[in-house]
Amino acid sequence: MSEQPEIGTLVVASAGSDAQAEQVIAQRDASERGLAFLWTGTRSATAGLSRLKEARVPVFYVPDKLAFGLRTLLNYHQWRDSRQTDGFGQCPAITQDQEQTVAGLKALGRTAFSEHESKRLISAWGVPVAQEITASDPATAVTAAESIRFPVAVKADSPDILHKTEAGVVRLGLNSAEQVRSAVEEVMSNAALAAPGGTINGALVQEMVSGGVEVIVGVSYDQQLGPVLLFGTGGVTVEVYNDVALRLCPISRAEAVEMIDQVKGSRLLKGFRGSPSADVDALADVLVQVSHMASQLEGTLSELDINPLMVLPEGQGVRAVDALAVFRE
CATH class of the missing domain: 3.30.160 (Double Stranded RNA Binding Domain)
Known part of the structure; x- marks a missing residue:
């Protein structure tokens, strides 16, 4: 037998x-x-x-x-x-622009970075981010919102506030100048209460990204295995269901596709109850790029969370709506 x-x-x-x-x-x-x-x-x-x-x-x-x-x-x-x-993932050499971005963040003199600063980092590795403008006051925020076009979101941009929703420094779906002014005053006041004496860069005026599927992409470092890439269902559900896939970095594109298929929530990316199929190709590209960054910045980067990363309908790419990067001491 x-x-x-x-x-x-x-x-x-x-x-x-x-x-x-x-x-x-x-x-x-x-x-x-x-x-x-x-x-x-x-x-x-x-x-x-x-x-x-x-x-x-x-x-x-x-x-x-x-x-x-x-x-x-x-x-x-x-x-x-x-x-x-398919072979193993190969990591290219870090570029001069990427090195300059890292150097610029190090020059800030701290290890934790705000959302806007964290997006500067991931943008250097080709991760598309939501359109956003930092404003110092309500009037500047209104001008930014009119440039981006309503509806917009307003957030306090601070490296000292890790959980913005809980701190009351996020306002979504704003459709008028008056709503933006009021939102800026509220989030800046709440930010001062949430991080007294902390760094507050201003108010972040951001486009509302809709019609996509929320996922999370993260990086951590294991003392023995090195950089580890995480992919899973995004938003708060990642903490509830722990529906994630992990791989050692760097990964190949075939491994990126495997990670996506491993997550149960990836069914939403393939069209669910009439919703369009999402841009899985663009998502796979981002997973590979982030794995390269994790490998290239080993010893510098401590952790990275992109949550949510919005995966838009097929052909429309992805957008990082929020991000948090932390460097080593």
Whole structure:
């Protein structure tokens, strides 16, 4: 049976006598196919069990652990086949413009950056961002809103306020000059309360990006493995469902597509209940670009969150609506 082409691993389930253990070991040695043993006897039994272990036959005691082990083995071979076909992600050299952007942020003399400053960083790596203008007062904000065109959003731009919604420094869907003036006064007042003595760069007037699917793209660093890229469903739902995929950086484009397909919420990107299909190609490009940035800035960048990244209908690209970058001390 183990020699049939559709069979990858033979599983023997038994309490296993010494004689049967020898038969199983002989079968393993005579075949190139995998073999695993599901021990159904008591763990205190010695007949056959110690012999299987000595011969390095994989022994499992419960079916779910056996299934998990087989699934992991299959995942490894699928990953290996994919890498042999598509290769590994390759990271290009950092450009002079990218180095200048990083140097400019370092010159600010702090490690945490505001939304607008964080978007300067990701823009240098080709991540499209929502159109926005920083305003110092309500009148300037109105001029900015008229330039961008209503409706707009108004946010306080501060590196010292990480959770803007909770701090009351975000106003969305503003449709008139009066609404913008009022919003600027409110968010700036709330920002002063949320970060007394902190840095507040002004009010960020931003286009309202609609008609897209919210996703999150993030970067963190593992002490042993290095830069790690995260992709998942965006907004607050990422904290609720933890529907994410992780990869070591840099990634290839094929790996970017794998990450997208791995996330359950990616069904929304393919059109759902009459909604149009989203621009998955543009999303895959962004995942690759961010993975390059994570690799190139290892030792400088500490973490990055782009949440939400709006994936617009097919052919319209993506827009980063919010971002947070933190450098190492």
